[in-house]
Amino acid sequence: MAGYIARRLLQAIPVLLGTTFLIYFMVFAMPGDPVVALFGDKTPPPQVLEAVRERYNLDQPFIVQYLLFLAGIFQGDFGVSFSGQPVSEILAETFPVTLRLAILAVLIEMVFGIAIGLVSGLRKGGIFDASFLVVSLILISLPVFVVAFVAQYVFGIQLGWFRTTVGPGAPIQDLILPAIVLATISFAQIVRLTRASVIDTGGQDFVRTAASKGLSRRRIVPVHILRNSLIPVVTYLAVDFGVLMVGATVTEGIFNVPGVGRTLYQAIIRGEGPTVVSFVTVMVLIYLVINLLVDLLYAVLDPRIRYAK
Amino acid sequence: MKIKRIGVAAIALAAAGALTLAGCSSSNEPTAPAGDSTAIITTNGSEPQNPLIPTNTNETGGGKILDSIFAGLVYYDGEGAPHNDMAESIETDDAQTYTITIKDGQTFTNGEDVTAESFVKAWNYGAALDNAQLSSYFFDSIEGFSYDENVDELSGLEVVDDKTFTVTLKQPESDFPLRLGYSAFFPLPEAAWEDLDAFGENPIGNGPYMLDGEGAWKHNERIDLVVNEDYQGDRQAVNGGLSIIFYATQDAAYADLQGGNLDVLDAIPDSALSTFQDEFGDRSVTQGAAIFQSFVVPDRLAHFGGEEGKLRRAAISHAINREEVTDVIFSGTRTPAHDFTSPVIDGYSEDIPGSEVLEYDPELAKELWAEADAISPWEGSFQIGYNADGGHQGWVDAVTNQIKNELGIDASGAPYPTFAEFRTAITDRAIETGFRTGWQADYPSLSNFLGPIYVTGAGSNDGDYSNPEFDALINEGLSETEVEAGIEKFQQAQEILFEDLPAIPLWYSTVNGAWGEQVENVQFGWNSVPLYYEVTKSE
Numbered sequence: 001m002a003g004y005i006a007r008r009l010l011q012a013i014p015v016l017l018g019t020t021f022l023i024y025f026m027v028f029a030m031p032g033d034p035v036v037a038l039f040g041d042k043t044p045p046p047q048v049l050e051a052v053r054e055r056y057n058l059d060q061p062f063i064v065q066y067l068l069f070l071a072g073i074f075q076g077d078f079g080v081s082f083s084g085q086p087v088s089e090i091l092a093e094t095f096p097v098t099l100r101l102a103i104l105a106v107l108i109e110m111v112f113g114i115a116i117g118l119v120s121g122l123r124k125g126g127i128f129d130a131s132f133l134v135v136s137l138i139l140i141s142l143p144v145f146v147v148a149f150v151a152q153y154v155f156g157i158q159l160g161w162f163r164t165t166v167g168p169g170a171p172i173q174d175l176i177l178p179a180i181v182l183a184t185i186s187f188a189q190i191v192r193l194t195r196a197s198v199i200d201t202g203g204q205d206f207v208r209t210a211a212s213k214g215l216s217r218r219r220i221v222p223v224h225i226l227r228n229s230l231i232p233v234v235t236y237l238a239v240d241f242g243v244l245m246v247g248a249t250v251t252e253g254i255f256n257v258p259g260v261g262r263t264l265y266q267a268i269i270r271g272e273g274p275t276v277v278s279f280v281t282v283m284v285l286i287y288l289v290i291n292l293l294v295d296l297l298y299a300v301l302d303p304r305i306r307y308a309k
Numbered sequence: 310m311k312i313k314r315i316g317v318a319a320i321a322l323a324a325a326g327a328l329t330l331a332g333c334s335s336s337n338e339p340t341a342p343a344g345d346s347t348a349i350i351t352t353n354g355s356e357p358q359n360p361l362i363p364t365n366t367n368e369t370g371g372g373k374i375l376d377s378i379f380a381g382l383v384y385y386d387g388e389g390a391p392h393n394d395m396a397e398s399i400e401t402d403d404a405q406t407y408t409i410t411i412k413d414g415q416t417f418t419n420g421e422d423v424t425a426e427s428f429v430k431a432w433n434y435g436a437a438l439d440n441a442q443l444s445s446y447f448f449d450s451i452e453g454f455s456y457d458e459n460v461d462e463l464s465g466l467e468v469v470d471d472k473t474f475t476v477t478l479k480q481p482e483s484d485f486p487l488r489l490g491y492s493a494f495f496p497l498p499e500a501a502w503e504d505l506d507a508f509g510e511n512p513i514g515n516g517p518y519m520l521d522g523e524g525a526w527k528h529n530e531r532i533d534l535v536v537n538e539d540y541q542g543d544r545q546a547v548n549g550g551l552s553i554i555f556y557a558t559q560d561a562a563y564a565d566l567q568g569g570n571l572d573v574l575d576a577i578p579d580s581a582l583s584t585f586q587d588e589f590g591d592r593s594v595t596q597g598a599a600i601f602q603s604f605v606v607p608d609r610l611a612h613f614g615g616e617e618g619k620l621r622r623a624a625i626s627h628a629i630n631r632e633e634v635t636d637v638i639f640s641g642t643r644t645p646a647h648d649f650t651s652p653v654i655d656g657y658s659e660d661i662p663g664s665e666v667l668e669y670d671p672e673l674a675k676e677l678w679a680e681a682d683a684i685s686p687w688e689g690s691f692q693i694g695y696n697a698d699g700g701h702q703g704w705v706d707a708v709t710n711q712i713k714n715e716l717g718i719d720a721s722g723a724p725y726p727t728f729a730e731f732r733t734a735i736t737d738r739a740i741e742t743g744f745r746t747g748w749q750a751d752y753p754s755l756s757n758f759l760g761p762i763y764v765t766g767a768g769s770n771d772g773d774y775s776n777p778e779f780d781a782l783i784n785e786g787l788s789e790t791e792v793e794a795g796i797e798k799f800q801q802a803q804e805i806l807f808e809d810l811p812a813i814p815l816w817y818s819t820v821n822g823a824w825g826e827q828v829e830n831v832q833f834g835w836n837s838v839p840l841y842y843e844v845t846k847s848e
Contacts, residue, residue, distance in 0.1 A: 032729025036736050038358065039367065041747040042761070043736055043769040044446055047456040051441035084360035084509050085528050093528060149560075157567045164568030165561050168531060256554075256561040258530045266529075266557065269698075270358065271729055 005292065012288045016281065020073075023280045024066045027273045034058070034271030038082070056082075069274060073281070079274030081267070087278045090263060095245075095282065097170045098252075098259035102244035104172070104179035109187040110237055117194025117233075118226060124199055136188035148181045148254040165256035178255040182248055186240045193236055197229035204228075231301055238294040245290075246283040347549035348846035349533075350828065352573040352839065353562040354553035356529050360509025363495035364435025364442040370555070372492055373838055377534055377551060378514035379495040380542055382409060382428070383486065389599075389653060389753030389835030391490055394542045395423055395515070397472075399489070404481035404790050411472045416539050417498040418519040425474035427496035429466045435493060437461055444493035446768060447751075450485070452477045481788035483795050484754045491752045517544045517842045518551055531555055546842040547830075572828045572846060573839050577821040579700065583640045585823055593823040595642065597652045598837045599750035600818035601758060602643070604693050604708075605772040605811065606743040612687055620681035622810040625691070626666050627674035628715035629708055635816050638703045642821055646814035649806050650758040651750065653835050656796035663807030667814055671715045678716050690719035692742035696731035697724040701745060708815070735771050746771060746812055753835050755799040759783060763811050774811035 035052050036043075053059040057068060072079055078087035120129040139147075155177060156164035162177040201207065202225055210224050249261035256262075260279065267275035357371030366375055382396035393399070397410040415423040434440055436448035439459040448454050452465030465477040478485060488494065496515065501508040511523050518534035526532045535550040554571065556562040559578035565571040567588075577585045586593050606622055608614050613621055631645035644652070646667060647659040681687070693709055695701040705722035713720040723742045725731035734740040748769070750757045760783050761767050765775040779802050786798030806812075820837035828846045833839050 030727075030729070031733070032725075032727050032731070033733040033736075034729055036732045037727075037729035038443060039732075041732075041749070041769075042367075043732075043771055044443075045449075045456050045768050047438060048441070048443075048445050049736075051438050051445075052443065055441040082358055083356065083528070084506055090528065152564050157564060160568070164564040164570055165556075167570070168527070170530075253557045254561055254564075256556050256558075256565075258555075262557045263529055266356070269727075 005296075008288075008292050008295075012285075015288065016284055019284045020070070020277055020281050021066065024069065024273065024277050025062065027268075027271070027276050028062045028065065030271060032271070037271065065273070069277065073278075078278040081272055081275050082270060087275050090275065091278060091282055094258060094260045094263045097257060098245060098261070100170065100172065101175050101179055101182070101248075101252075101257060101259060102241055104175055105182040105186075105244055106237060106241050108179055108183040109190055109240070112183075113187045113190025114194050114226075114230075114233060117191040118198055118221075118229075120191065121195040121198025121202065121229075122221065122225075124195075129195070132191060136191045139184050139188035140192075142185075144181065144185055144248075145250050145254065147184055148178070148251050151177060151181050152254060166258070170258060175257070178248075178251050178257055181255075182244060182251055186236075190233060190236065194229065194233050197232050198225055201225050201229045227301065231298060234297055234301065235294060238290055238297075242287050242290045245286050345549070345845075345847055346547060349550045349552055350548050350572050350841060350844050350846055351552045351554060351570070352841065353556050353559075353565075353571060353575065354532070355557075356555045357526075359443065360506065361512045361526070362442075362501075362505065362509045363431065363492045363497070364440075364444045364447075365509070366492055367443045369838070374532055374534070374553060375492045375495065375512075375514075376516070376838065377518040377841060378512060378516045378520065378537075379492065380415075380514070380516040380540065380544070381491070381495045382411075382489040384542070384544055385490050385753060385835055387832050387834050387840055389655065391487055391753075392543060394490070394544070395496065396489070399486045401486075401790070404483040404485070404788055405478050407476045407478075407485060408469075409474055409476065412541075413472065415515060415541065417500075417513050417515045418537055418539065419498060419500055419513045421498045421500065422471075423496055423515050424471050425468045426471075427498060428494075429468055429474055430502070431495065431497035432466060433462050434497075436463055447488070447491065447493040450478050450480070450482055452479050454479075480784070483787055483789055483792070484752075484756050487754045488752045488757075516540060517542070517546045521550065529555060544840075544842045547845050548842075551841050566823060566825060569825060569827075571825065573822070573824045573831055573841070573844060575820060575822045575833065575837065575839055577823065582642055582821065585821065589823040592826070592831075593821070594831075594833060595819050595821050596833055597644065598818045598820045599651045599653050599753065599835055600837075601646065601649065601651050601748045602745070602815045602818065603646070603649075603747070603812035604743050604745045604815065606813065607772040609738075609773065610741065610743070611689070612681070612685060617681045617684040619809060620677045620684075621687075622813060623666050624674045624677035624681065624716060625712055626810060626813050627668065627670045627677065628712050629813075629815070630669040630711055631667065631816055632669070634704055634707045634711075638707050639816075642819050643816040644819065646816050649763075649803055649812070649814055650755050651817050654750065654753055654755055654758070655792075656755050656799065658800060661800055661803050661807065663804045666807050666810065674715050675717075678718075687718060690721065692721055692723040694723040694725060694731065694734070694740050694742045694744035696726075696728040696745075698727050704815075705745065738773075744771075750836070755796060756783065756787060759799060759802060759806075760787075763806060772811050774809070776805060776809060776811075779805045779809075 035049055035058060057065055069079060080086055116132055120132050123129055152164055155161045163174050166174040207224050210220050249265050252259045252261040264279045354373055355370035358368050359365045359371055361371055361374060363375055363379060366372055380394045383391040384394040385391055395411055395415055397412045399407055399409050401407045411423060411425060432448060435442045436445055436454055437459055451463050453460055453463040468474045498513050500513055511520060517537060517540050519537040521533040521535045531552055531554045533552050536546045559576050560580060562571060562574055563578050563581050566574045606613050608618055635643040635645055647664055648661055650657055691712060693705050695705050709720040709722055735744055748758060748762060762769045763774050764780050764783055782798050782802035786795045789795035820833055822833055824831045828844055830843050830845050831839055832843055
């Protein structure tokens with residue numbers, strides 16, 4: 001087990017180097033000069049442009065800029081944003097916010113999605129199943145910004161149940177509404193996924209065996225059916241958590257959540273290379289770790305899967 | 310419900326010969342505030358792009374904060390008229406050498422006195438090329454300034470005594486005192502020089518507000534300001550402080566205003582432009598802004614040089630129905646242009662001779678185009694370049710369609726994906742089409758709309774326009790010590806622009822704002838930023 005984890009972590013190093021290089025190159029190759037854009041519609045004298053470029057090492061060739069950046073990272077220095085804030089500090093401020101939002105959203109979609117999916121699967125073809133089929137189809141087809149704007153207008157402005165946007169310090173109660181919005185989309189997927197998986201497992205021989213042994217339904221459903229149905233659902237949830245962790249740009253924008261998505265979006269717009277690459281580096285790391293955790297979780301859910309070496 | 314303010318600001322002028330910015334009268338003092346003097350006003354903003362250092366801030370996100378926490382030599386009232394803030398007097402005999410005296414007893418919030426040194430050191434730092442300050446070019450008219458080598462101390466700045474310094478300019482510029490309210494000219498305390506990076510994070514100012522302790526700037530989230538009790542100028546705050554919340558989208562800010570979480574909003578999102586006046590009624594405002602929009606068709610493009618170019622530009626200008634575009638595309642939130650400046654600026658006029666070229670007249674347009682065709686027949690297509698990330702597509706398509714229909718030529722927009730790409734193409738002169746331009750005044754003066762854009766070789770002269778007659782008139786206007794005489798020269802200079810059309814004027818922007826029930830006395834300044842210190846809030 002430990003060997004397996006070590007091997008996976010070692011594999012992460014070339015992946016990280018490759019992605020940072022690619023991202024750095026893409027930011028560098030973005031057409032247009034970020035320094036020119038700093039001046040808006042006004043054109044400063046060329047000497048001023050040159051001086052500002054020098055200050056941010058933007059006058060260096062690409063490979064030098066990249067190596068400078070890489071050298072910095074190994075010393076724990078992620079660079080500085082145009083506003084003079086260390087990128088490491090921006091990372092430390094935004095990731096916890098997004099983490100809270102992502103955990104909330106995943107919790108909501110997990111609890112409701114699995115519960116409703118399970119009931120739908122067990123009562124296949126019933127009223128409950130049919131009505132949630134319709135609901136989930138509607139939710140899947142709605143773009144997230146529609147859900148977000150409607151939720152903000154109805155629950156924030158009209159009913160006043162939630163703050164319209166996220167307040168200072170991004171407290172949990174303000175994050176509930178954006179988390180529900182984020183959860184709605186995946187919630188529908190999870191309902192469909194759980195339902196299909198439960199129906200599939202419910203028809204397996206070992207479930208019939210358990211029933212003929214005289215086990216109660218209260219034991220068969222959670223232990224035999226649900227547990228064995230969860231593998232695809234867990235994979236989906238983990239992927240979704242990863243997606244949420246790297247930022248839900250649209251939703252974070254609408255609810256003004258000071259998280260990863262919003263910050264990264266602004267950094268891209270401003271052409272702040274160091275900020276963009278540092279964010280992406282951390283995102284890649286998160287993805288790698290979550291994928292590793294999911295693989296380990298499979299073994300827990302299904303004892304037949306073992307990581308021997 | 311449309312308040313359009315025509316510039317009525319008058320610059321206080323002493324007797325002929327001496328140009329003095331007199332101290333503001335006490336009539337400007339706010340009447341007894343009705344609101345709670347401890348209430349915090351919340352308003353929208355955006356994360357400052359740069360550290361909060363006056364000479365390194367050139368965008369509104371940071372500018373709004375700096376204007377609140379610093380006080381310059383002068384400040385601008387709601388009409389854009391300058392009044393002394395830190396300055397006791399600003400005197401000159403020739404519009405070239407200025408003697409500036411600072412009021413006694415003015416302090417920074419760390420207790421330091423505001424002295425002549427506070428200004429001179431800050432300006433020298435801002436001007437030095439090695440410091441790569443974004444606003445360095447604001448100092449380029451001061452003697453000693455150089456773009457070619459680093460100059461640590463401008464020879465034109467001289468400290469006379471603790472409270473007095475002199476400024477010598479390279480040439481007479483009568484509107485120099487008008488500029489002194491712009492953030493680049495703010496003073497800095499000695500404490501700033503110990504560690505300027507740290508200072509930019511927690512700036513110490515001398516304005517009506519100050520940061521609410523260390524770390525009041527919560528990046529990407531908000532900045533909290535409280536009243537600076539030691540500030541003695543006219544911009545005394547009647548509320549308890551200011552929380553500027555950084556929004557990524559204007560829609561989020563608007564939702565917060567509707568939801569009662571925001572007091573004052575100074576930018577209405579496009580999606581609410583047609584409804585916000587119904588919703589907020591007399592708690593909303595639409596007023597002129599010091600922003601001029603146009604597009605440039607450079608001389609160097611085929612068929613746009615010389616006499617032929619003049620005719621074609623005039624034809625294109627006559628082919629555009631500005632009224633229709635501002636009504637249909639912008640729901641009246643732009644007003645058709647009548648000159649090259651802005652209605653909020655002192656000296657603005659709608660009837661400058663030659664401004665008829667801005668009238669929609671399809672017959673005349675066709676005629677002029679035909680005359681140009683007689684010189685050299687038109688071929689190819691006419692395009693206006695724009696950045697696709699700035700909401701410009703609507704009007705560019707409308708305008709090019711009008712040109713296409715009226716002149717019977719092929720015309721279309723030429724989008725660039727990002728602003729950076731668009732501006733780089735313009736700066737490198739790589740753009741081979743017409744292109745949109747905009748200008749927001751840094752200080753309320755006609756010359757600020759003309760000099761930096763159309764004078765030969767000027768920084769923002771993106772179309773490489775050059776006309777010695779125009780240059781001469783601008784120079785004459787700047788050397789006039791009488792403001793009225795200067796305005797006359799600038800208007801004459803505009804007559805030349807109407808003939809040459811180095812840029813084809815389109816319209817002026819307006820600022821659209823709204824505020825909540827709990828606040829009163831909301832007034833927007835000449836630069837479209839609310840005068841926060843006057844806002845009262847009841848709780």
